[in-house]
Structures are given as C-alpha cells and as structure tokens.
Amino acid sequence: MNETTIDRNAIPExxxxxxFQWEEAQDxxxxxxxxxxxxxxxxxxxxxxxxDGQTSINTLISNLQETFPETSVEGDVLxxxxxxxxxxxxxxxx
Amino acid sequence: xxxxxxxxxxxxxxxxxLLAELTYRCPLQCPYCSNPVEIxxxxxxxxxxxxxxxxxxxxxMGAAQLGFxxxxxxxxxxxxxxxQEARNLGFYTNLITxxxxxxxxxxxxxxxAGLDHIQISFQASNEExxxxxxxxxxxxxxxxxxxxxxxxxxxxxxxxxxxxxxIDQIRDILDMTVELNADYVELASTQYYGWSRINVDQLLxxxxxxxxxxxxxxxxQQRLKGKSKIIYVVPDxxxxxxxxxxxxxxxxxxxxxxxxxxxxxxxxGQLPIExxxxxxxxxxxxxxxxGGFNHFRGFDWMKEPCRSCPEKYKDFxxxxxxxFMMTGDAANADPVCDKSPYHQDLVDDVNxxxxxxxxxxxxxxxxxFRNMRNSKDIMKKETAEA
Numbered sequence: 001m002n003e004t005t006i007d008r009n010a011i012p013e014x015x016x017x018x019x020f021q022w023e024e025a026q027d028x029x030x031x032x033x034x035x036x037x038x039x040x041x042x043x044x045x046x047x048x049x050x051x052d053g054q055t056s057i058n059t060l061i062s063n064l065q066e067t068f069p070e071t072s073v074e075g076d077v078l079x080x081x082x083x084x085x086x087x088x089x090x091x092x093x094x
Numbered sequence: 095x096x097x098x099x100x101x102x103x104x105x106x107x108x109x110x111x112l113l114a115e116l117t118y119r120c121p122l123q124c125p126y127c128s129n130p131v132e133i134x135x136x137x138x139x140x141x142x143x144x145x146x147x148x149x150x151x152x153x154x155m156g157a158a159q160l161g162f163x164x165x166x167x168x169x170x171x172x173x174x175x176x177x178q179e180a181r182n183l184g185f186y187t188n189l190i191t192x193x194x195x196x197x198x199x200x201x202x203x204x205x206x207a208g209l210d211h212i213q214i215s216f217q218a219s220n221e222e223x224x225x226x227x228x229x230x231x232x233x234x235x236x237x238x239x240x241x242x243x244x245x246x247x248x249x250x251x252x253x254x255x256x257x258x259x260x261i262d263q264i265r266d267i268l269d270m271t272v273e274l275n276a277d278y279v280e281l282a283s284t285q286y287y288g289w290s291r292i293n294v295d296q297l298l299x300x301x302x303x304x305x306x307x308x309x310x311x312x313x314x315q316q317r318l319k320g321k322s323k324i325i326y327v328v329p330d331x332x333x334x335x336x337x338x339x340x341x342x343x344x345x346x347x348x349x350x351x352x353x354x355x356x357x358x359x360x361x362x363g364q365l366p367i368e369x370x371x372x373x374x375x376x377x378x379x380x381x382x383x384x385g386g387f388n389h390f391r392g393f394d395w396m397k398e399p400c401r402s403c404p405e406k407y408k409d410f411x412x413x414x415x416x417x418f419m420m421t422g423d424a425a426n427a428d429p430v431c432d433k434s435p436y437h438q439d440l441v442d443d444v445n446x447x448x449x450x451x452x453x454x455x456x457x458x459x460x461x462x463f464r465n466m467r468n469s470k471d472i473m474k475k476e477t478a479e480a
Binding site for chain 2: 016017018019021023025026030032033035036037
C-alpha cells in the first residue's frame with residue numbers, strides 16, 4: 001500500500017522547523033516544535049534516529065533489519081515515513 | 095473526606111512547560127494584554143543568575159518547552175545569554191515577542207545561541223489599526239522582521255489577538271499571514287484576564303462577528319492545509335462548558351513572573367493564595383510541595399456542581415481565575431459552565447456588552463491602554479477605594 005507513495009531511494013532529513021531528541025524524563029524520543037511535543041514509540045524513535053540526511057530509506061531499512069533481525073521492519077518504516085512526511089517532521093534532502 | 099483510591103493519591107507529574115516572563119516592561123500598549131493590571135509594581139526583576147538557576151532546576155525535572163515572554167522579552171539585554179543557556183540544557187526555546195527591539199543582527203545572534211522558534215504578534219492587518227492598538231509605529235517593522243525570521247529558517251508563528259476592533263478584518267489578517275509565510279497562525283481570541291478584563295466592554299465581539307470569523311477561519315484552515323496551521327479558539331464566554339484550563343492545576347505549566355513568583359498559570363497571581371518565589375525555594379519544592387501548587391490539584395477541593403459531575407475529569411471545573419473573578423470564590427465552578435448557578439450572570443453580561451456594541455455609541459467608555467502610567471493610576475485608585 002505504501003510502495004506507491006514513498007520513494008525508497010530518497011534521503012530524508014529532519015526538517016529545520018522540528019527538533020528530534022531523547023527526553024530523559026519521558027523515557028522516550030520526542031519531536032519538538034513551537035509550543036508542542038510528540039512522544040515517539042520505541043520503534044518510531046529507532047527509525048527517526050537513523051534519519052540523518054545521508055542515509056536513503058532503503059539503506060535505513062537494511063540497517064534497521066540488521067539491528068533487529070527477529071522482526072520484519074520494512075512495513076513499520078514505510079508506515080512511519082508516511083506519518084513523518086505528512087506531519088512535515090522530515091523532508092527529502094535536495 | 096479522604097477516600098481511598100486514585101482521587102486523593104494523585105501522582106504529581108513533572109512540569110513540561112516553563113513560561114519565563116522575563117519582564118513586564120513593553121514598548122507597546124495593547125489594551126488586551128494578559129499581564130496583571132499591577133505591572134508597575136514589578137520593578138525588582140530576577141537576575142540572569144536567578145533565571146539560569148530556574149531553567150536548570152526545571153529542566154532537571156523534565157520541562158522540555160521554554161517560553162521567553164513578558165512584557166517584551168527583547169527588553170532584557172541578557173536574552174541572548176539566557177537562550178544560549180536554555181539551549182545547552184536541551185530546552186526547546188520559544189521567543190514570544192512583538193518584534194519591537196529586534197533587528198537582523200539580533201535575529202542572527204539568537205540563531206547562533208540556539209533559539210528554536212520565534213512567535214511575532216500583530217495587532218491587525220493594516221498599519222493604522224495595528225499602530226493604534228499597540229500605541230506605537232510598529233507595523234512595517236513587524237512585517238520586515240517576519241520576513242527575516244523566515245530567511246533564517248525559524249519556524250514562525252504569527253499571533254493575532256482577536257477582539258471586536260479587528261475581528262471583522264479576519265480575512266485580511268489571514269491573507270497577511272499567507273503573504274508572510276507563517277508556519278502557524280494563532281488567532282487568539284482575547285481572554286478577559288488581567289489588563290484585558292478592564293477593557294472587556296470595548297473588546298468583546300458580538301455573536302454575529304464571531305460566527306462570521308469562525309466561517310472565514312474554517313475556510314482558510316481547509317485551503318491552507320499542509321502549508322500553514324491555523325489555530326482559532328473562540329472566546330469561552332460564549333460556551334456552555336468550561337475549558338480544561340492549563341490542563342489541570344499544577345499539571346503541566348509552570349510560570350515564573352518577573353519578580354520570581356512561581357505560578358500554575360500566568361493569571362493566577364490575582365488569586366488570594368500564597369505563591370512561592372524562586373528566590374526562596376527550588377523548583378522541585380515549589381512544584382511538588384508548595385501550598386500554592388497543591389491548592390487545586392486533584393478533585394478534593396471541588397464544590398458542587400463540579401464535585402459530583404462526571405465531566406470533572408475532562409475539564410477540571412474550568413478556570414480558577416474566572417471562577418474567582420465572577421463569583422468571588424476560586425473553588426466554584428467556572429461560570430462558563432451552564433451547570434454553574436452564576437452562568438446566567440455571565441450570559442447577562444455578554445448580552446449587555448452586545449447591546450452596547452450595537453448601540454449608536456459603542457465606544458462611550460475609552461479604551462485603557464496598557465502602560466506603566468495607567469497601571470500606577472489604577473493601583474492608586476484601588477488603594478483609595480480600599
């Protein structure tokens with residue numbers, strides 16, 4: 001379902017209008033924006049921290065798969081990408 | 095009666111939001127200001143070292159969002175230093191400003207210090223009304239600053255406080271925010287606390303004005319989806335259920351007034367409750383132990399109709415300050431709620447103002463602008479009357 005919308009060769013980066021960081025008090029990764037914060041699930045945090053403006057989505061999927069060999073990560077990554085692009089948290093590096 | 099169970103043993107969660115009201119000094123004079131009427135009293139402002147200590151303590155507890163506000167925070171020459179410190183601590187830093195006192199050099203320095211976001215307020219979408227309401231020739235400057243803020247890749251919020259004098263121009267206002275490439279637009283209906291309360295007769299919009307503004311805001315929300323997020327909240331005087339004020343007392347928000355008074359919300363200073371000062375206590379004690387911050391935590395303080403109301407978990411009985419201003423007792427239900435025995439008084443008052451707004455002389459009483467001279471005059475009058 002996602003295959004049609006997400007370009008797997010794209011190299012995403014965190015958009016300059018958002019900030020991604022670990023929050024000790026929340027015990028999770030968060031996205032910060034003007035006067036707001038979104039708490040990320042463990043898997044979303046693991047995906048998001050690999051978005052560095054240098055790694056393509058394809059490479060990100062294989063890296064993540066190596067780290068978590070027991071689960072199939074591809075569907076999760078593509079679902080998350082859709083949410084992250086949709087909210088403007090990430091953009092493709094031009 | 096202390097009953098066993100969750101109601102009396104509420105877990106206190108750490109603050110998420112630290113609002114640093116650095117000063118009540120301001121070059122503008124907006125009559126809808128949310129600052130207290132007694133602004134002239136706050137001469138003894140916290141030092142840079144005080145603010146750094148407050149930020150360190152709040153951050154350690156888990157606060158993630160930090161707002162530099164005022165008055166006009168740009169008045170403080172140590173703003174750059176405070177931003178730098180806040181960013182080093184890991185805060186997401188918001189500058190809430192009129193932009194008067196800013197230039198490109200300062201915007202650049204803020205960026206280098208790590209400022210995350212700038213919110214600029216506009217009074218209106220045209221020069222004449224903007225400058226009249228703000229009491230200063232600031233309109234062109236604000237537009238220039240908004241453009242430079244975007245050049246420096248900040249996320250930009252444009253905030254326009256909405257009231258009877260500018261609500262009919264809502265379409266022009268939204269067009270202006272599109273022209274300036276705002277990422278977020280806050281159409282903030284005036285809330286009648288502090289200074290704005292003394293001008294409520296001149297500022298409260300009529301129901302027709304509101305209905306029209308809501309329609310236009312909705313149209314732009316749909317049209318600009320994905321480009322700019324428009325937040326429009328109608329004034330709660332027209333509702334029948336209260337807002338979940340501050341998401342509950344002492345639950346998320348921590349405000350520090352310029353003199354170091356710690357408050358659960360920036361309007362709470364008017365309540366007859368003793369609030370702690372950061373000059374005397376650490377944030378941990380203030381948040382967790384102080385009487386002021388525990389006063390309306392949980393549900394045991396509630397009276398009827400809130401006490402037995404199933405909606406209390408959703409709205410926490412509304413706003414304590416509104417209850418205090420309109421009923422004389424901060425523990426009463428917020429009169430916005432139509433279950434409150436005082437609700438009819440609020441409806442009557444709204445009707446009275448609406449009638450006046452539609453009369454031939456809607457502005458018989460002059461607007462009182464927010465400045466130190468007027469503040470002193472009002473305080474003098476209050477003392478004389480007491």
